Amino acid sequence: MYETSLERMKVLVIGDVLGQAGRRALKSHLPSLIDMHQVDFVVANGENLAHGFGTTEKVADELFNLGVNVLTNGNHCWDQRSFLEHIDEDDRYVRPMNFTRFAPGRGWTVQETTTGHKIAVINLIGQVFMGSWDCPFEAVDQAMSEIPDDVSAILVDMHAEATSEKMGMGWYMDGRASFVYGTHTHVPTCDEVIHASGTAYQSDIGMTGSYQSIIGMKVEGALRRMVQRLPERFEAAEGGASIFATLVTIDPSTRMAVEIERIHIPPT
Numbered sequence: 001m002y003e004t005s006l007e008r009m010k011v012l013v014i015g016d017v018l019g020q021a022g023r024r025a026l027k028s029h030l031p032s033l034i035d036m037h038q039v040d041f042v043v044a045n046g047e048n049l050a051h052g053f054g055t056t057e058k059v060a061d062e063l064f065n066l067g068v069n070v071l072t073n074g075n076h077c078w079d080q081r082s083f084l085e086h087i088d089e090d091d092r093y094v095r096p097m098n099f100t101r102f103a104p105g106r107g108w109t110v111q112e113t114t115t116g117h118k119i120a121v122i123n124l125i126g127q128v129f130m131g132s133w134d135c136p137f138e139a140v141d142q143a144m145s146e147i148p149d150d151v152s153a154i155l156v157d158m159h160a161e162a163t164s165e166k167m168g169m170g171w172y173m174d175g176r177a178s179f180v181y182g183t184h185t186h187v188p189t190c191d192e193v194i195h196a197s198g199t200a201y202q203s204d205i206g207m208t209g210s211y212q213s214i215i216g217m218k219v220e221g222a223l224r225r226m227v228q229r230l231p232e233r234f235e236a237a238e239g240g241a242s243i244f245a246t247l248v249t250i251d252p253s254t255r256m257a258v259e260i261e262r263i264h265i266p267p268t
Protein backbone atom coordinates (compact mmCIF):
# COMPACT_ATOMS: atom_id res chain seq x y z
CA MET A 1 0.00 0.00 0.00
CA TYR A 2 1.27 3.47 -0.86
CA GLU A 3 1.74 6.22 1.75
CA THR A 4 -0.76 9.10 1.98
CA SER A 5 -0.70 12.57 3.52
CA LEU A 6 -3.59 14.78 4.65
CA GLU A 7 -3.21 17.35 1.88
CA ARG A 8 -5.80 17.05 -0.88
CA MET A 9 -6.28 18.54 -4.34
CA LYS A 10 -9.42 18.36 -6.45
CA VAL A 11 -9.38 17.98 -10.21
CA LEU A 12 -12.53 18.21 -12.34
CA VAL A 13 -12.36 16.41 -15.69
CA ILE A 14 -14.89 17.20 -18.41
CA GLY A 15 -15.06 15.00 -21.52
CA ASP A 16 -15.82 16.05 -25.10
CA VAL A 17 -17.69 19.38 -25.09
CA LEU A 18 -20.07 19.40 -28.04
CA GLY A 19 -20.67 22.72 -29.81
CA GLN A 20 -22.75 25.59 -28.57
CA ALA A 21 -25.08 23.37 -26.53
CA GLY A 22 -22.16 22.03 -24.49
CA ARG A 23 -20.51 25.42 -24.11
CA ARG A 24 -23.77 27.00 -22.98
CA ALA A 25 -24.30 24.31 -20.30
CA LEU A 26 -20.81 24.94 -18.96
CA LYS A 27 -21.44 28.68 -18.90
CA SER A 28 -24.50 28.07 -16.72
CA HIS A 29 -22.99 25.52 -14.34
CA LEU A 30 -19.17 25.34 -14.37
CA PRO A 31 -18.43 28.34 -12.11
CA SER A 32 -20.82 27.05 -9.44
CA LEU A 33 -19.46 23.49 -9.76
CA ILE A 34 -15.92 24.78 -9.20
CA ASP A 35 -17.11 26.75 -6.21
CA MET A 36 -19.27 24.04 -4.67
CA HIS A 37 -16.62 21.29 -4.87
CA GLN A 38 -13.63 23.60 -4.23
CA VAL A 39 -12.03 22.47 -7.46
CA ASP A 40 -8.33 23.31 -7.92
CA PHE A 41 -7.93 22.41 -11.59
CA VAL A 42 -10.22 21.78 -14.59
CA VAL A 43 -9.48 19.87 -17.80
CA ALA A 44 -11.87 19.47 -20.75
CA ASN A 45 -11.61 17.84 -24.17
CA GLY A 46 -11.98 20.47 -26.89
CA GLU A 47 -12.09 18.41 -30.09
CA ASN A 48 -15.81 19.14 -30.69
CA LEU A 49 -16.02 22.68 -29.32
CA ALA A 50 -16.60 24.48 -32.64
CA HIS A 51 -20.00 23.19 -33.93
CA GLY A 52 -18.76 19.66 -33.27
CA PHE A 53 -15.63 19.97 -35.38
CA GLY A 54 -12.37 21.05 -33.80
CA THR A 55 -11.40 24.08 -31.75
CA THR A 56 -10.98 27.77 -32.48
CA GLU A 57 -9.32 30.41 -30.31
CA LYS A 58 -12.70 32.09 -29.76
CA VAL A 59 -14.58 29.06 -28.44
CA ALA A 60 -11.58 27.86 -26.44
CA ASP A 61 -11.42 31.25 -24.72
CA GLU A 62 -15.05 30.84 -23.62
CA LEU A 63 -13.96 27.75 -21.65
CA PHE A 64 -10.70 29.23 -20.35
CA ASN A 65 -12.70 32.22 -19.07
CA LEU A 66 -15.03 29.86 -17.17
CA GLY A 67 -12.11 28.30 -15.28
CA VAL A 68 -10.88 25.51 -17.58
CA ASN A 69 -7.08 25.22 -17.19
CA VAL A 70 -6.20 22.83 -20.03
CA LEU A 71 -7.93 21.69 -23.23
CA THR A 72 -7.05 18.26 -24.59
CA ASN A 73 -7.93 17.13 -28.10
CA GLY A 74 -8.48 14.11 -30.35
CA ASN A 75 -9.11 12.95 -33.90
CA HIS A 76 -10.97 16.20 -34.74
CA CYS A 77 -7.93 18.28 -33.73
CA TRP A 78 -7.25 19.74 -37.18
CA ASP A 79 -10.86 20.24 -38.36
CA GLN A 80 -10.41 24.04 -38.01
CA ARG A 81 -7.43 25.17 -40.09
CA SER A 82 -6.80 28.22 -37.87
CA PHE A 83 -6.01 25.90 -34.96
CA LEU A 84 -2.94 24.60 -36.83
CA GLU A 85 -1.27 27.97 -36.37
CA HIS A 86 -2.76 28.78 -32.99
CA ILE A 87 -1.92 25.58 -31.09
CA ASP A 88 1.79 26.42 -30.83
CA GLU A 89 1.08 29.83 -29.30
CA ASP A 90 -0.69 28.63 -26.15
CA ASP A 91 0.57 25.85 -23.87
CA ARG A 92 -2.88 25.31 -22.35
CA TYR A 93 -3.63 23.19 -25.44
CA VAL A 94 -2.46 19.63 -25.83
CA ARG A 95 -3.02 17.24 -28.73
CA PRO A 96 -2.37 13.49 -28.69
CA MET A 97 1.33 12.84 -28.03
CA ASN A 98 1.31 9.92 -30.49
CA PHE A 99 -0.05 11.83 -33.53
CA THR A 100 3.52 12.01 -34.84
CA ARG A 101 6.46 14.03 -33.60
CA PHE A 102 6.20 16.17 -36.76
CA ALA A 103 2.69 17.47 -35.90
CA PRO A 104 2.23 21.01 -34.53
CA GLY A 105 1.48 21.41 -30.84
CA ARG A 106 2.53 19.38 -27.81
CA GLY A 107 1.50 16.04 -26.31
CA TRP A 108 1.75 17.12 -22.67
CA THR A 109 1.73 20.33 -20.68
CA VAL A 110 2.25 21.43 -17.09
CA GLN A 111 0.02 24.16 -15.63
CA GLU A 112 -0.26 25.56 -12.11
CA THR A 113 -3.24 25.60 -9.75
CA THR A 114 -4.08 28.75 -7.79
CA THR A 115 -2.47 27.11 -4.75
CA GLY A 116 0.81 26.67 -6.62
CA HIS A 117 0.64 22.95 -7.41
CA LYS A 118 1.92 21.93 -10.84
CA ILE A 119 -0.28 19.53 -12.77
CA ALA A 120 0.78 17.60 -15.87
CA VAL A 121 -1.77 16.67 -18.54
CA ILE A 122 -0.88 14.06 -21.18
CA ASN A 123 -3.09 13.48 -24.24
CA LEU A 124 -3.02 10.18 -26.19
CA ILE A 125 -5.05 8.69 -29.03
CA GLY A 126 -5.92 4.99 -29.39
CA GLN A 127 -4.94 2.74 -32.29
CA VAL A 128 -8.04 0.50 -32.33
CA PHE A 129 -10.73 1.74 -34.84
CA MET A 130 -9.10 5.19 -34.72
CA GLY A 131 -6.78 5.33 -37.75
CA SER A 132 -3.07 4.90 -37.85
CA TRP A 133 -1.13 6.52 -35.03
CA ASP A 134 2.11 5.84 -33.20
CA CYS A 135 1.96 3.52 -30.17
CA PRO A 136 0.24 5.30 -27.22
CA PHE A 137 2.12 3.15 -24.68
CA GLU A 138 5.50 4.18 -26.08
CA ALA A 139 4.25 7.78 -26.26
CA VAL A 140 3.13 7.87 -22.62
CA ASP A 141 6.52 6.53 -21.51
CA GLN A 142 8.20 9.25 -23.56
CA ALA A 143 5.95 11.91 -21.95
CA MET A 144 6.70 10.56 -18.47
CA SER A 145 10.44 10.78 -19.14
CA GLU A 146 10.07 14.45 -20.15
CA ILE A 147 7.68 15.69 -17.43
CA PRO A 148 9.49 17.40 -14.53
CA ASP A 149 9.61 15.56 -11.19
CA ASP A 150 7.99 18.39 -9.22
CA VAL A 151 4.43 17.90 -10.51
CA SER A 152 1.73 17.11 -7.94
CA ALA A 153 -0.59 15.20 -10.31
CA ILE A 154 -0.49 13.56 -13.73
CA LEU A 155 -3.70 13.30 -15.78
CA VAL A 156 -3.94 11.17 -18.93
CA ASP A 157 -6.69 11.74 -21.52
CA MET A 158 -6.76 8.51 -23.59
CA HIS A 159 -8.90 9.51 -26.58
CA ALA A 160 -9.99 6.15 -27.92
CA GLU A 161 -12.86 4.03 -29.23
CA ALA A 162 -12.08 0.66 -27.66
CA THR A 163 -12.77 0.24 -23.95
CA SER A 164 -10.18 -2.55 -23.77
CA GLU A 165 -7.41 -0.29 -25.06
CA LYS A 166 -8.36 2.42 -22.56
CA MET A 167 -8.41 -0.13 -19.72
CA GLY A 168 -4.99 -1.32 -20.88
CA MET A 169 -3.67 2.22 -20.52
CA GLY A 170 -5.27 2.50 -17.06
CA TRP A 171 -3.37 -0.55 -15.81
CA TYR A 172 -0.18 0.38 -17.70
CA MET A 173 -0.10 3.68 -15.80
CA ASP A 174 -1.23 2.32 -12.40
CA GLY A 175 1.00 3.86 -9.73
CA ARG A 176 2.42 6.43 -12.18
CA ALA A 177 -0.54 8.66 -13.18
CA SER A 178 -3.16 10.20 -10.88
CA PHE A 179 -6.07 9.66 -13.29
CA VAL A 180 -6.30 7.86 -16.63
CA TYR A 181 -9.60 8.48 -18.37
CA GLY A 182 -11.20 7.95 -21.74
CA THR A 183 -12.79 10.46 -24.08
CA HIS A 184 -14.14 10.19 -27.67
CA THR A 185 -17.14 7.84 -27.43
CA HIS A 186 -19.41 10.63 -26.09
CA VAL A 187 -21.07 8.11 -23.76
CA PRO A 188 -20.25 8.12 -20.03
CA THR A 189 -19.26 4.87 -18.37
CA CYS A 190 -19.94 4.03 -14.71
CA ASP A 191 -16.77 1.97 -14.19
CA GLU A 192 -14.83 4.54 -12.18
CA VAL A 193 -12.31 2.85 -9.91
CA ILE A 194 -9.05 3.44 -8.06
CA HIS A 195 -6.55 0.78 -9.06
CA ALA A 196 -4.33 -1.16 -6.66
CA SER A 197 -1.38 1.23 -6.84
CA GLY A 198 -3.50 4.41 -6.61
CA THR A 199 -4.36 5.48 -10.17
CA ALA A 200 -7.98 6.49 -10.72
CA TYR A 201 -9.53 5.19 -13.92
CA GLN A 202 -12.75 5.65 -15.96
CA SER A 203 -13.32 4.32 -19.48
CA ASP A 204 -15.18 7.41 -20.72
CA ILE A 205 -16.13 10.67 -19.02
CA GLY A 206 -19.03 11.16 -21.48
CA MET A 207 -20.05 14.11 -23.61
CA THR A 208 -21.14 17.50 -22.36
CA GLY A 209 -23.77 18.33 -24.96
CA SER A 210 -27.28 17.45 -26.10
CA TYR A 211 -28.20 13.78 -25.67
CA GLN A 212 -31.26 14.33 -27.92
CA SER A 213 -28.83 13.34 -30.67
CA ILE A 214 -26.60 10.61 -32.03
CA ILE A 215 -23.36 11.19 -30.11
CA GLY A 216 -24.00 14.94 -30.27
CA MET A 217 -25.10 15.21 -33.91
CA LYS A 218 -28.63 15.92 -35.16
CA VAL A 219 -30.57 12.67 -35.44
CA GLU A 220 -32.13 13.19 -38.92
CA GLY A 221 -28.90 13.64 -40.87
CA ALA A 222 -27.02 10.97 -38.94
CA LEU A 223 -29.87 8.49 -39.49
CA ARG A 224 -30.02 9.25 -43.24
CA ARG A 225 -26.32 8.37 -43.45
CA MET A 226 -26.94 5.08 -41.68
CA VAL A 227 -30.28 4.01 -43.16
CA GLN A 228 -30.18 5.41 -46.71
CA ARG A 229 -26.39 5.65 -46.95
CA LEU A 230 -26.67 9.25 -48.20
CA PRO A 231 -23.74 11.68 -47.96
CA GLU A 232 -25.42 13.88 -45.32
CA ARG A 233 -23.47 16.50 -43.42
CA PHE A 234 -23.29 16.05 -39.68
CA GLU A 235 -24.68 19.00 -37.74
CA ALA A 236 -24.24 19.60 -34.03
CA ALA A 237 -27.47 18.96 -32.09
CA GLU A 238 -29.02 21.92 -30.33
CA GLY A 239 -31.21 22.04 -27.24
CA GLY A 240 -30.61 21.35 -23.59
CA ALA A 241 -27.27 19.80 -22.80
CA SER A 242 -26.19 17.46 -20.03
CA ILE A 243 -22.88 17.93 -18.28
CA PHE A 244 -20.93 14.78 -17.48
CA ALA A 245 -17.73 15.27 -15.52
CA THR A 246 -15.62 13.41 -12.98
CA LEU A 247 -14.13 14.80 -9.80
CA VAL A 248 -10.93 13.20 -8.59
CA THR A 249 -9.35 13.95 -5.21
CA ILE A 250 -5.59 13.55 -5.28
CA ASP A 251 -2.90 13.44 -2.60
CA PRO A 252 -0.25 15.78 -4.05
CA SER A 253 2.55 14.21 -1.99
CA THR A 254 2.10 10.84 -3.76
CA ARG A 255 0.23 12.04 -6.89
CA MET A 256 -2.19 9.17 -6.29
CA ALA A 257 -6.00 9.34 -6.18
CA VAL A 258 -7.92 8.97 -2.94
CA GLU A 259 -11.46 9.47 -4.25
CA ILE A 260 -13.32 9.49 -7.57
CA GLU A 261 -16.86 10.71 -8.11
CA ARG A 262 -18.95 11.06 -11.27
CA ILE A 263 -21.02 14.21 -11.70
CA HIS A 264 -24.10 14.56 -13.91
CA ILE A 265 -26.04 17.76 -14.37
CA PRO A 266 -29.14 17.12 -16.50
CA PRO A 267 -30.44 19.64 -19.06
CA THR A 268 -32.28 22.59 -17.56
Ligand SMILES: [Fe+2]
Pocket residue numbers: 016047048074184185186
Ligand atom coordinates in the same frame (compact mmCIF):
# COMPACT_ATOMS: atom_id res chain seq x y z
FE1 LIG B 1 -15.47 13.80 -29.55
Ligand SMILES: [Fe+2]
Pocket residue numbers: 047074075076159183184185
Ligand atom coordinates in the same frame (compact mmCIF):
# COMPACT_ATOMS: atom_id res chain seq x y z
FE1 LIG C 1 -12.88 11.89 -31.00
